[in-house]
Amino acid sequence: MPRSIDLEPYKAEIISLFQNNTTSADIASHLQRSHRLQVRERTIKARLRSWGVSKRNRTATSNPQLHTRISELFLNQGLEERELLQVLQSEGFQISSRTLRRIRTQLGLVRRTDDPVQRQMQEDEALKYLREESKKGTLKGYGRGLLTSHIRGQGIIIARDRLFNLYRTIPRGSTSP
Structure with a gap:
């Protein structure tokens, strides 16, 4: 039967090392x-998991200020992904591109x-506007x-090329519905 090692007396030290990017090995x-x-790397990993210690920053996914700011930058300023990430990081948000x-x-x-119904709804809303x-x-x-x-500033989200193709179908100065 495997023996159990009591790491509780070393818990603070282990967590501190781990959070300073020291590997389990x-x-x-x-x-x-x-x-x-005598402790194996696998034991360290298991114990860190049981203590709820992780290197991942999970606060980004539940931060309402971050969500509001992402919406503002996306809708009002029409920023692309790379630009969004740069602005958010420069404002002090710790966020990765994946998050x-x-x-x-x-x-x-x-x-x-890729959803044809949602795609059609986007196009209909954009065309009406x-x-x-x-x-x-x-x-x-x-x-x-x-x-x-301009159109993203109005809260209408549609791919740039699809939007421009719709725009070209509208006769200039048209009064038709």
């Missing part, structure tokens, strides 16, 4: 040298979709970039 070696304790992508998807902030604005003359002379920024 190095922690096991340290315990051997410092305390003459940003996951949060954005959870918030429904996607530009492309484009027709209204075309009647007013607001969008006259807009290119892809400016048009995309």
